[in-house]
Amino acid sequence: MTETIDRALDRVRVVSWLQRYGVYAAVVVLFAFNAVFTPHFLAADNFRTQLVQVAPIVIVALGMALVIGTEGIDLSVGSVMALAASMVALYLGYGALPAIAMALLAGALVGAAGGVLVAVVGVQPIVATLALLVGVRGLANVFLPQLREFTNPTLVAIGSDSVAGVPIVVLVAVVLVAAVAFLVRRTTFGRQLVAVGGNRTASRLSGLPVRRILLTVYVLAGVLAAVAGVLATSRLQASDPTSLGLFMELSAITAVVVGGTPLTGGRVRVLGTVMGALLMQLLQATLIKHNLPQSWTQMAQAVIILAAVYAARERR
Amino acid sequence: MLRHRAAALLGAAALLVSGCAKSENTATAPEPGGSDAQQQVVESPTGPAGAGCTIARQGATAFDLKTAVVGFSQSEKEANPFRIAETQSIKDEAAKLGIANLKVTNAQSQFAKQISDVQQLIAQGAQLLVIAPLNSDGWEPVLQQAAAKKVPIITIDRKINARHCADFLTFIGSDFVEQGRRAADQMIEALGGKGKVAILLGAPGNNVTTERTQGFKEQVAAKAPDIEITFEQTGEFAREKGQQVTEQLIQSNPDIDGIYAENDEMALGAVTALKGAGKKAGDIKIVSIDGTRGAVQGIVDGWIFGVVESNPRFGQLAFATAQKFLDGEAIPEKVIISDREYDAANAEASLGQAY
Numbered sequence: 290m291t292e293t294i295d296r297a298l299d300r301v302r303v304v305s306w307l308q309r310y311g312v313y314a315a316v317v318v319l320f321a322f323n324a325v326f327t328p329h330f331l332a333a334d335n336f337r338t339q340l341v342q343v344a345p346i347v348i349v350a351l352g353m354a355l356v357i358g359t360e361g362i363d364l365s366v367g368s369v370m371a372l373a374a375s376m377v378a379l380y381l382g383y384g385a386l387p388a389i390a391m392a393l394l395a396g397a398l399v400g401a402a403g404g405v406l407v408a409v410v411g412v413q414p415i416v417a418t419l420a421l422l423v424g425v426r427g428l429a430n431v432f433l434p435q436l437r438e439f440t441n442p443t444l445v446a447i448g449s450d451s452v453a454g455v456p457i458v459v460l461v462a463v464v465l466v467a468a469v470a471f472l473v474r475r476t477t478f479g480r481q482l483v484a485v486g487g488n489r490t491a492s493r494l495s496g497l498p499v500r501r502i503l504l505t506v507y508v509l510a511g512v513l514a515a516v517a518g519v520l521a522t523s524r525l526q527a528s529d530p531t532s533l534g535l536f537m538e539l540s541a542i543t544a545v546v547v548g549g550t551p552l553t554g555g556r557v558r559v560l561g562t563v564m565g566a567l568l569m570q571l572l573q574a575t576l577i578k579h580n581l582p583q584s585w586t587q588m589a590q591a592v593i594i595l596a597a598v599y600a601a602r603e604r605r
Numbered sequence: 606m607l608r609h610r611a612a613a614l615l616g617a618a619a620l621l622v623s624g625c626a627k628s629e630n631t632a633t634a635p636e637p638g639g640s641d642a643q644q645q646v647v648e649s650p651t652g653p654a655g656a657g658c659t660i661a662r663q664g665a666t667a668f669d670l671k672t673a674v675v676g677f678s679q680s681e682k683e684a685n686p687f688r689i690a691e692t693q694s695i696k697d698e699a700a701k702l703g704i705a706n707l708k709v710t711n712a713q714s715q716f717a718k719q720i721s722d723v724q725q726l727i728a729q730g731a732q733l734l735v736i737a738p739l740n741s742d743g744w745e746p747v748l749q750q751a752a753a754k755k756v757p758i759i760t761i762d763r764k765i766n767a768r769h770c771a772d773f774l775t776f777i778g779s780d781f782v783e784q785g786r787r788a789a790d791q792m793i794e795a796l797g798g799k800g801k802v803a804i805l806l807g808a809p810g811n812n813v814t815t816e817r818t819q820g821f822k823e824q825v826a827a828k829a830p831d832i833e834i835t836f837e838q839t840g841e842f843a844r845e846k847g848q849q850v851t852e853q854l855i856q857s858n859p860d861i862d863g864i865y866a867e868n869d870e871m872a873l874g875a876v877t878a879l880k881g882a883g884k885k886a887g888d889i890k891i892v893s894i895d896g897t898r899g900a901v902q903g904i905v906d907g908w909i910f911g912v913v914e915s916n917p918r919f920g921q922l923a924f925a926t927a928q929k930f931l932d933g934e935a936i937p938e939k940v941i942i943s944d945r946e947y948d949a950a951n952a953e954a955s956l957g958q959a960y
Contacts, residue, residue, distance in 0.1 A: 329857050334882070338852045382627030432626075435684045436844065436870075438899065439629045449881055525845050526877055531684040532843045577850060578857040583809065583839050 308600045312548055312564045315593070319571045327578050337456060341524070343570040344462040345370075345517035347563055349537055350544040351469045352510030354562045357545050358473075359486040359506050360554025361414035365403055365421035366514040366541055369396050370534030372425050373518030375433035377444070378528035385443035393515045399425050400511020404504035422538065429530035436529040448523030458520050465513065470559040479557075482506060486554030543569060543590065547597040568593065657935025658770035665755040667931050668732050670924065674706045675699065676726030680739035680763075681714045685870070686897040690960035691737060691762065691917040698920030716740050723747045727756060734758045735923050741766045741812070748772045757930060761919040763812075769938040774930060777922055777940045781813050784913050785820020787946060788892050789828070791911035792821075792863050795890035798829040800862030803836035803854050805847050805875065807867040814839075817867045817894060836861070840871035847874025855882050855889070866893040869900035869912065876908045896947060901959040904952035911948040917960060 307314075323330040349366050356363045373392035380388040399421060406417035439445075447457050473479040481502050485492045493499045517537075522528050548565030549558045569590060576586045660667060683689045692709065699707040708726055712719030716739050726734060727750050734756055738744070744765050751758055751772075758765075758773040767773055792802060804821070807814035818837075825832050836854055840847035847866060851874065855861060866872035872893035879889060886907035893900055896914030903909035922942060930936050947955055 327857060329859065332856070335856050338856050342849055342852065379626040379628055381629035430682070430684060434682075435686070435689065437628070441629055521845065524877075525848060525874070527844065527873075529844060531682075533845065574853055577838050577853045580836050580838065 304600060308549060311597070311600055312561055312568055316564055316568050316571065319568065319575060323571070323575055323578075327575065330578070333454070337451075337459075339567075339570055339574055340459045340462075341456050342574075343566050344456075344458045345521045346537070346540050346544060346570070347462050347566045348465055348517040348520070349514050350541040350548075350562050350566050351465060351559065352513035353538075353541040354545045354548070354550050354557050354559060355469070355473075355482065355506050356414070356510045357486075357542075357550055357552060358482055358554055358557035359503060360489070360552075361407060361486075361503070361506070362418065362542070362552075363403060363507065363510045363514075364415065364418040364538045365399060365425055366510065366517075367534035367537035368422050368425035368429065369399050369511055369514035370518030370521060370537060371429040371530040372396070372399065372432075373515040374522040374528040374533045375429040375530040377519060377522050378433050378437045378439065381439055381441050381444070385441050385447075388441075388444070389519050392519050393512055396511040396513075396515025396518070397508050398511070400508035400514075401504065403511065404507030407507060408500040408503035426530075433528055433530050436527055436531065438527040440526075444523045445526055448520065448526065458524060461516070461520060465516070466559060466563055473557045473559055478502070478505070483555055483557060486556070488555070540566075540569065543594055546601070547593060549597070549601070551601055565597075657937050658774055658930070659935045660930055660933055663755065663757060663770055663774065663930075665732075665757055667933075670733070670928060670931065671703045671705065673704070673732040674708065674730045675704055675733045675735070676723070676729070676731035677707060677709045677735045678719055678723050678726065678737065679709065679711045680719060680737045682711055686899075686960050687895065687915070687917045691919060694918040694920035695735060695923065696920075698924050702924055704924070712739055714739065716743065720744070720747055724750060727751060727754060731756060733927055735919075735927075736760050736765070737919075738763045738765050744772075757927070759923050759926060761923060762917070775926060775936045775938060775940055777919055777926065777942060779915050779944055780941050781816035781915075782820035782823075784894050784915060784944060785817040785822075786824040787820075787913045787944075788817070788865055788894055788911075789821045789824030791892045791913065791946070791948065792865055792890065793825070793829045793832065795892065795910040796829075796832060796863050799831040801833050801835045801858070801860060802863040802865060803858065803861050804834060804838075805840040805850060805864060805866040805871040806837055807839070807842045807871075809839055809841075814867060821865055832863075840866070840874065842868050842870060844870040844874040844877075847871030848878045849874075851875040851878035852882070855879065855884070861889060863890040863892065863910075866891060869893050869895035869897045872909055872912075873899055873903060876903055879908070896945065896959055898956065898959040901947050901952050901956055904947055904949060905956065907949075911946065913946050914944040916942055916944050 329335060353363055353366060372395050376392040376395045377388045380391045403418050403421050406412045407414050450457055452460060481497050484497060485499055485502050489499060518534060521533055544565035545562050546552065547568060548561030550556060550562060572589055573586050677695050679688065679692050681688050683692050708729060710722035710726065712722055719739050723734065723736060724747060734751065736758060738760055741764050744767060748767055760773055760776045762778050764776045765773055804818065806818060822834065825834065836858055838850045840850050847870060864875050866875055872891050875891055890910040891908065892911050893909065894913045894915055896912050900909055900912045904912060926936060926940060
């Protein structure tokens with residue numbers, strides 16, 4: 290009798306530990322595996338490669354985590370990256386900074402459009418942002434029908450230079466992670482965001498500016514996606530609105546969910562999201578470095594997502 | 606209220622964007638697809654002698670191309686050099702021949718749309734169809750309608766799985782296995798027959814990928830057993846994916862000597878990755894397939910060793926074949942076109958002809 294209770298308690302304890310630290314544990318395990326079995330894994334170059342590649346996903350996933358925290362979802366992020374890429378190409382004639390500013394503005398506008406649809410018109414987030422996913426990709430292709438290379442030194446430097454050995458792309462991601470973590474944990478807006486996600490009716494009744502909060506969250510997600518688009522573009526040294534950011538929304542949602550943020554809203558785990566993205570990156574790197582077929586990556590990702598969702602289910 | 610304001614704002618933004626855009630000053634590239642010097646040449650009309658398709662067998666009544674309604678159905682949006690050059694070549698050749706009634710559709714990579722596109726072309730009275738099919742299978746509804754009206758169909762760059770003459774007139778395209786073999790020949794030359802090679806595969810589940818891989822591997826196995834293929838990962842025919850996979854590759858396999866990219870975009874992604882890793886031009890030999898301007902420029906710059914062309918300029922050959930058919934000649938099931946090759950010797954001179 291006591292034994293069963295003990296075992297049940299153990300089980301609860303294990304599951305709750307897994308929820309909280311599972312993604313960290315998985316990253317550590319995968320890291321250790323690679324350290325032993327993958328040649329040239331413990332090298333500065335390798336860490337740089339992995340971090341540079343994961344940076345855009347992390348940045349998009351931050352925005353996605355905020356939106357999911359309000360019990361929403363933003364499927365338009367990949368298309369916003371493409372739009373940012375086309376803006377960069379269109380405005381590079383004025384210099385790198387104006388081009389980047391236009392890209393971010395475009396991201397904010399798409400975010401605002403999504404926010405208005407969700408907060409004011411009352412369209413379900415998945416439907417509203419699905420429309421934007423299709424429409425904004427089309428818009429990006431109208432602005433720039435095909436890949437265009439550029440040589441602007443500032444933009445190329447953003448994509449390939451390092452400060453004190455850390456690539457600029459990674460630095461930007463680190464700063465944004467810190468900013469979003471601060472926003473969620475230390476600011477009124479962060480509390481309000483989580484409250485809206487937890488119980489929208491109660492939030493409205495207690496006088497929170499629900500519409501404004503939702504609008505702001507979607508704008509933030511749009512801007513973050515645009516930042517990711519600019520970084521990815523500067524790394525590629527070419528604007529490619531046709532294929533940049535394809536399926537990015539799925540990678541971002543995966544990172545958020547694997548990181549332990551529930552899709553039901555009311556909670557945002559910033560570091561967990563970063564770890565979720567890192568786990569997926571590391572997994573893909575492992576399989577590529579061991580020259581395994583891509584279908585293996587997809588199946589392994591599916592297993593991890595299922596495990597994360599299972600752990601989340603046990604919470605209630 | 607807020608809704609109207611947002612709509613107005615979006616409208617204003619769109620105006621702003623289209624109004625004062627100013628892109629980076631790059632050397633203006635000549636329009637792709639025009640050059641006569643680059644028109645396709647028939648490599649080998651294949652098929653058993655006497656089995657060709659004549660107008661009598663097919664059942665159509667002869668018509669004048671100039672006054673006929675001709676339909677062209679493009680599969681993917683013209684967002685990459687190949688598709689741009691392909692569509693342009695059809696349009697240019699039609700204009701040159703004085704074909705007044707060319708109708709062009711684009712399926713935007715959606716197969717259902719391509720089927721309805723072609724059905725509409727038939728409904729509009731198309732007497733000749735030139736199709737760049739997205740898929741090889743699933744064409745029965747179109748084929749039935751076309752057969753009922755005896756409309757000859759020429760497919761370009763990809764095949765349709767159907768009966769020669771009864772369903773379609775001919776297929777004009779490249780031999781992808783042969784392209785792979787020629788890429789292997791270039792790689793063997795680049796490495797002096799010895800070394801470790803990585804393959805950046807195309808999109809999985811695509812006959813172009815399979816055949817370009819098959820040709821390359823067969824040729825390497827037959828001619829240079831000392832070349833070892835140690836790595837093959839998909840770059841999905843995209844530049845960004847090619848870059849990311851190459852970054853992983855050179856980090857974990859620093860002893861790699863050559864990279865075979867199954868299209869130019871992945872090769873250019875690989876070049877960006879090599880530059881980022883501090884390699885010098887020529888440290889790792891890159892061979893690719895397509896013949897886009899960017900890749901040929903890559904040869905001039907020393908980053909790419911060689912490129913096997915996949916010729917997109919189907920216009921002349923397609924309409925010449927149609928004319929032969931109307932004149933009563935027998936048309937074979939397949940018309941394989943000849944693809945050129947670019948290397949350090951001819952890249953600079955041929956740059957203007959790359960698409």
